[in-house]
Amino acid sequence: MPNWEGIEDTATMLPRIWLTRAKDGDVWKPLRKIDCKALNESRGEEILIDGGRSTADPKNGTIRFNFVDRPATKLMAATWFTKEEKKNQKEFTLQPLPELDSWQVELLYQNAMSASSSLGEGLEDILKEEIVLESEPMYKVCVIKNGGLLCMKKRPRKSSFLGIGEVQYSLQRGYGQYTIEGEDDENALGDLTHAVFVIHGIGETMWSKEDSSVLSTNQELDQLRMTVNRKKVVAWREECKKCEKQKQPFPPPPNRIEFLPIEWYDKVRSPTHSLVTSLTAVTLSSIPALRSIANDVVFDVLMYLTPEYCESILQVVTTQIIELYSTFQRINPSFIARGGKFSLVGHSLGSVILWDVLSILKDKEEKNIPKGNKNDPIMIDVPASPTRVHSLATLEKEAATMGNQAYAKGTENDSKHGTWGPCMRKKMLQTIPFTPDMTVFLGSPIGLFLSLRGAHPVFDEMRAIAEAERASLIPCDNEEAAAPPRVFDVSPIICSPFSLPTGALYNIFHPSDPVAYRIEPMLLPEGVDRDEFPAPLFLSPDGKSVRLHVKARQVGDQLFKQFGSLSSLFDKSVENAAAAAAAADAEAARKKAKAGGSNGKEKTPERPNFSGCIKDRECSFRLGGRSTRVDFQLQPGVIDNEYLSAVTAHSSYFSNEDIVDFIIFNTRSYDEKCVSTSVD
Numbered sequence: 275m276p277n278w279e280g281i282e283d284t285a286t287m288l289p290r291i292w293l294t295r296a297k298d299g300d301v302w303k304p305l306r307k308i309d310c311k312a313l314n315e316s317r318g319e320e321i322l323i324d325g326g327r328s329t330a331d332p333k334n335g336t337i338r339f340n341f342v343d344r345p346a347t348k349l350m351a352a353t354w355f356t357k358e359e360k361k362n363q364k365e366f367t368l369q370p371l372p373e374l375d376s377w378q379v380e381l382l383y384q385n386a387m388s389a390s391s392s393l394g395e396g397l398e399d400i401l402k403e404e405i406v407l408e409s410e411p412m413y414k415v416c417v418i419k420n421g422g423l424l425c426m427k428k429r430p431r432k433s434s435f436l437g438i439g440e441v442q443y444s445l446q447r448g449y450g451q452y453t454i455e456g457e458d459d460e461n462a463l464g465d466l467t468h469a470v471f472v473i474h475g476i477g478e479t480m481w482s483k484e485d486s487s488v489l490s491t492n493q494e495l496d497q498l499r500m501t502v503n504r505k506k507v508v509a510w511r512e513e514c515k516k517c518e519k520q521k522q523p524f525p526p527p528p529n530r531i532e533f534l535p536i537e538w539y540d541k542v543r544s545p546t547h548s549l550v551t552s553l554t555a556v557t558l559s560s561i562p563a564l565r566s567i568a569n570d571v572v573f574d575v576l577m578y579l580t581p582e583y584c585e586s587i588l589q590v591v592t593t594q595i596i597e598l599y600s601t602f603q604r605i606n607p608s609f610i611a612r613g614g615k616f617s618l619v620g621h622s623l624g625s626v627i628l629w630d631v632l633s634i635l636k637d638k639e640e641k642n643i644p645k646g647n648k649n650d651p652i653m654i655d656v657p658a659s660p661t662r663v664h665s666l667a668t669l670e671k672e673a674a675t676m677g678n679q680a681y682a683k684g685t686e687n688d689s690k691h692g693t694w695g696p697c698m699r700k701k702m703l704q705t706i707p708f709t710p711d712m713t714v715f716l717g718s719p720i721g722l723f724l725s726l727r728g729a730h731p732v733f734d735e736m737r738a739i740a741e742a743e744r745a746s747l748i749p750c751d752n753e754e755a756a757a758p759p760r761v762f763d764v765s766p767i768i769c770s771p772f773s774l775p776t777g778a779l780y781n782i783f784h785p786s787d788p789v790a791y792r793i794e795p796m797l798l799p800e801g802v803d804r805d806e807f808p809a810p811l812f813l814s815p816d817g818k819s820v821r822l823h824v825k826a827r828q829v830g831d832q833l834f835k836q837f838g839s840l841s842s843l844f845d846k847s848v849e850n851a852a853a854a855a856a857a858a859d860a861e862a863a864r865k866k867a868k869a870g871g872s873n874g875k876e877k878t879p880e881r882p883n884f885s886g887c888i889k890d891r892e893c894s895f896r897l898g899g900r901s902t903r904v905d906f907q908l909q910p911g912v913i914d915n916e917y918l919s920a921v922t923a924h925s926s927y928f929s930n931e932d933i934v935d936f937i938i939f940n941t942r943s944y945d946e947k948c949v950s951t952s953v954d
Contacts, residue, residue, distance in 0.1 A: 276390055276397075279425040280357070283448025288380065290314055290351040291449040292330070293370055294337055301367050302350075304449055305330075306457045313351070325460055325532070326605045340605060341534050341598055342492055354379045356428055357444045368446065372409045379405065379415055379426060379445060386417050386424065397424075406431065415445065456500035459507045460530070466606055467529040467614050468711075468941040471536050471595055475622020475717070477571035478539040491621075494928040495533040501934050502531055529943035534598050538627070539574070541590040542583060549577075574623055585698040588634070591627055595706050615711040617941065618776075621927060622789060625718035625781075632713065632774040633695035635705045639775055692728025694772070712940055713776040713898060716927040717783055721791030730796055733770035737799070740771045769895050770797040778940070779898020782813055782906045782933065784923035786916040794905045797895055808893045810905035813932050815939035820909065908932055 283289075292310045293302040304310070309323040313330060322340075323330045329338045336346040352370030359366040371379065386400045397419065405415045407428070418427045429442035474491040482490045489497070506528040514524045543550055553573065557565055577583040599616070603609055620628030724730070783790035795807050812820050894902045909932060910919075927933055 276419070276424050277422060279420075279423045280444050280446045281448070282446055282450035283353075285448075288353045288448060290353055290373075291370075292349065292351050294347045294349050296345070296347050302370055304452055304454070306454045308457070308461060322605060325530075326466075327532075340601060343537060343540070344492075352376055353448065354426075355446045355449065357446050368449065371407070371445075375407045375409055378408075380447075382415065382417065383426065383447065390424075456503060459500070459503040462507045462510075462527060463503060463530040464527040464943075465529060465612055466532055466609065467612060467943040468617065469532045469534060469602055469609070469614065470617045470619055470937075470941070471534050471598065473536045473591060473618070473620045473624035473628050474539070475620075475624040476574040478537070479543055479574075480566065480570035482539070488925065491535050491537070495535055498928045498934065499531070499533050501929075502938055505934065505938060529941075531937070531941050532602075534602065536591055536594050536598070536624075538587050538590045538594070542577070542586050549583075578623060578626065579697070581697050581699045584630075584696050585700070585702065587627060588630055588696060588698070588702060589704065592631060592634075592702075592704050592706060595631075596704070599707055613943070615941075616708050617712040617714070618710045619714045619716065620718065621716045622924065623719070625715035626720055626723050628713065628715065629720050629723075629774070630696035631706060632710075632776060634702050635709070635775050636773075637695070638705050692730075692732050694724060694727065694729040694732055697727070709775045709777070711777040713774070713779045714937075715779075715781045715793075716933070717787050717790045717924045718781055718793075719789050719791050720781070721793050721796060724793070724796050730800055733772050733797055734800060736772050737767050737770045741767050768798065768891065769893055771896060772797065773896050774898055777899040778901040779904060780901060780906055780936075781904050782908070782927070782936075783810075784908045784919065784927070785910065786919040787923040788920055789924050792905045793897070794893070794895055794903070797897065797904075798893070808903075810907045811903050812909050813906040813936055814909070815932075815935040 290310070290313075292305045292313050294305060295302050305313070305323060309330070312321050312323065313332060316332065318332050320329055320331050322328070323337070327339065327341055329340060330336075330349055331338065332349065332351070335349045337349050338346050350370060351373060353373075354371045354376040355368040356371060357366045358369055370376075382400075382403060382405055385403075386397060388394055389397050389400045397417070400417055401419060403416065407413050407415060412431055413428050414431045415426060415428050418425050426445035426447075427442050428445055430440060433440055472491065472495060477488075478491060480486060481488045482492075510525065510528050517524050553569055557569060578587060606614070618628055618632075620626070781793045783792075792807075792810065794810070795802075795804075798807065814820055895904050896902070897904050908930060
């Protein structure tokens with residue numbers, strides 16, 4: 275039997291390899307092995323591939339994407355391939371032969387194998403045979419013998435004189451061994467039990483361009499999915515090894531998480547839109563690279579600050595979540611029955627959009643919910659007011675205006691104190707169809723937007739109403755009555771009871787991110803000093819595993835603060851004395867004004883003083899369900915320059931190891947939590 279060159283698959287029944295490419299001229303790339311096997315068994319019917327993210331249509335030769343808005347790609351199957359060598363002749367690409375041509379070439383190959391066998395008649399006639407390719411009539415295929423090697427060659431039908439300058443190609447049987455990144459890890463995982471919708475931020479118009487060096491959100495989520503899968507599988511295999519040594523049953527494979535991008539930039543930034551046309555017309559032609567940053571990145575924020583485009587973006591995002599929610603359940607019909615959950619993630623401006631989406635959902639859910647009463651009191655899990663209010667009469671009007679605070683000033687739902695929600699021309703009726711299990715803000719400017727909207731007084735007003743409602747439940751008829759029972763907590767409410775409809779909420783930021791802002795100070799009284807704000811927690815999967823160098827830095831900062839306060843004690847003695855005298859004068863003036871308040875003149879209500887109210891107290895924020903803290907900062911590196919880190923801080927969240935571990939930990943299935951508990 276002679277030896278063959280270019281035979282990568284020696285199987286008698288050669289399996290078809292399915293390949294895809296986005297457009298003509300691109301390199302054909304094979305699908306995952308599990309998808310190729312499924313297509314070979316499908317008998318031409320449509321099937322789900324790539325973990326349900328795509329649908330393959332063999333009859334029409336296309337692949338449709340189920341969760342992203344991309345053009346369909348081309349699909350074809352092949353068993354024989356043309357090896358097209360590159361200029362350096364060390365690398366080559368494989369171009370698949372169409373199935374009819376592959377079938378003819380395979381028949382010629384089988385005849386050559388039969389002719390060269392012990393009972394064959396020899397290769398003399400086979401070497402004279404030629405096949406004209408149906409897809410390329412100007413080329414023919416024949417068997418070539420070079421020394422002791424046989425190979426299949428594709429060459430022009432009309433040969434030049436003595437074959438000088440003739441271009442011929444080698445053919446290859448089978449694609450050969452290949453691996454698709456992430457396939458083995460995803461195949462090793464268990465059921466899909468968590469889906470995460472991700473809303474992108476500013477600049478997606480620029481990042482989505484083909485010549486952009488920055489990954490688009492779709493590309494980042496593909497990388498994030500593979501990283502999450504790899505970490506899950508590695509940890510699971512380590513647990514299996516431990517169980518094998520201890521002769522215990524293996525734990526079930528970890529659950530699978532799906533990340534679904536929500537894209538809004540291309541829906542409101544159509545090239546034919548009048549706004550984009552006007553913007554292009556007024557843009558100067560100089561320094562195009564810098565002006566592209568202004569038009570494609572900064573302009574997104576300016577658009578969202580206008581009622582018209584704020585409303586358009588929210589409509590697009592909400593509609594897309596609803597559609598993907600329906601599509602996802604159609605593709606995974608048993609997802610909810612298996613206890614599957616949905617979560618939301620917003621990056622940059624996407625976190626502001628996400629906040630507003632939840633604000634609208636909150637407004638809808640609470641529209642017809644009655645307030646608490648003595649038989650069904652409002653549950654407030656935070657301490658209560660320094661003053662005991664025995665009647666709600668003074669706050670009834672203010673409480674009546676709290677119904678539609680999710681909408682901005684100047685609308686039919688106007689609020690004199692500001693708003694926490696979006697700026698829109700009219701009330702939005704459409705809402706997302708679920709309450710998220712977890713909401714995560716990454717590199718979020720929500721604190722900035724809440725400040726611009728005047729939300730701080732609104733949150734303070736909610737605190738006052740909560741105090742009044744709770745105080746009305748305390749059995750106290752007059753000022754001289756006995757103290758209320760111990761079951762009532764009359765300590766002041768520190769954190770606003772404002773909450774959003776979500777199971778948990780986390781505002782995660784890099785300390786050097788110039789776009790990120792805190793949220794917790796907005797939920798504290800306006801009179802609280804900045805030095806009294808609770809420091810943001812360091813992000814860790816379980817809230818405990820802070821790195822050693824971070825702990826050392828915390829201890830150093832605490833010691834420096836203590837010794838610094840002692841060293842400045844004597845230097846500030848004169849200032850403290852002056853401050854005490856000023857406070858005494860202010861107290862005397864207040865008493866005098868109170869004594870003269872009966873002269874018939876209207877008094878200005880005294881503003882509560884919350885200075886020092888947080889000292890030695892643990893703040894518990896109920897902004898998002900089971901999470902009691904909101905602000906979390908990423909742990910710094912051992913050597914970390916904040917100015918150098920600021921360059922990449924805002925664009926590196928999806929590749930940050932701490933965030934990946936945090937997502938894995940907080941999206942575990944019930945079985946995984948049970949296994950983790952038993953191991954602990």
